[in-house]
Amino acid sequence: MVATPIGNLADITLRALHVLQLADTLACEDTRHTQSLLRAYGIDKSGAQLLALHQHNEQEAAQTVVARLQAGQRVAFVSDAGTPGISDPGARLAFAVRAAGLRVVPLPGASSITAALSVAGAVASGGADSGFVFAGFLPVKQAERASAVQHLAAEPRCVVLLEAPHRITELAQALAVLGERPVTLARELTKQFEEITTQPAHSLSAWLDGGAQRARGEFVVLLHPAPPPENASDSLRVLQLLLQELPLKTAVRLTADITGAPRNALYDTALALRQADSKTP
Structure with missing residues (x-):
């Protein structure tokens, strides 16, 4: 390969x-x-x-x-x-x-994904939410794409997307719901008109409209890690209340949707709360 x-x-x-x-x-x-x-x-x-x-x-x-x-x-x-x-x-x-029992040998080299990640400063190191998620191309249909974006909004790690020039405008519009979440657009990597910019999600469409050339070329799109909630005690309180009425996974999912807190961290907290409750006489 x-x-x-x-x-x-x-x-x-x-x-x-x-x-x-x-x-x-x-x-x-x-x-x-x-x-x-x-x-x-x-x-x-x-x-x-x-x-x-x-x-x-x-x-x-x-x-x-x-x-x-x-x-x-x-x-x-x-x-x-x-x-x-x-x-x-x-x-x-x-x-x-x-x-077939035969050997496959990798020959590493150029990759638009790792090239974009190397300059964006979007991958956290250490902790439960380190690393990145590769999501590739989102669905073409508007409703399915919007649903996929809502799903990715709850992902606390960096998310890597790919997009073609004839669909980048629609993707930018779909990502606008992420508000202030930083997004890096990397287009035409290693080519003459290479361009890399980081913008708030709600500003992507305006940036693309700023020049006819900006929507041309193949794109790597990086959703930077979701910022932590401003008040961690709010998410803990919501989680505690939901755990009293709902199964653990459901409580974690709803708390993440309501507060924006990282789901992995909430899950660990929920397990600790359940274990503490089970030890209480």
Whole structure:
């Protein structure tokens, strides 16, 4: 599994170039795109050495890859850009190869997700709410997208989204309900018109309207961690009251929805409260 540049061709790794040169078969999301990429690095592959493997034929093409591996060929897979298998074809291929008892080798490299995270300062370290959640592309339909945003609003960790240029305006409008929650937009990463900005969620649409070029290119969208509630005692009081009438998980979920407090922290608190109550004579 070979990661390829997401824009700047200089981001290819020496190991990737070596493997692409040695491969007997090069499975790729788009054979024309990959052939252009190979020519840029001076690598010559015949059309017979390229195997189309994309979202519409991945299951069938994966079996072709397995057969060629079993025949002793060296097979490499590349998506159009970045690391395969992450919102790109490759996951089914990796599963099929492993299921056949064969080895899948990762060649790390360019990734728009980690590139955006590295500069946004959006990932907390340490504590129950550290790390990030990858949510990928949200639903296209307005009602389903709005529901997904409401679900993510309760997520205390950084949330990573991806979006295409023709839908970024609709996504910005949907995220406006998050109010002051900081959101980083990273577009055209590693390319000539790369742009990274952090805005309150309610200001995203205005920022996009500030220039015709701002809505162009592929986007990584980072929802920064939800800020802690202003008064922790309020969330504790609500949790205590709900625990008297409701099951633990329901009480935690409602408290998080009402107060905005992190659900993981509320769950730990609820367990401690229940344990304390059980020990009370």
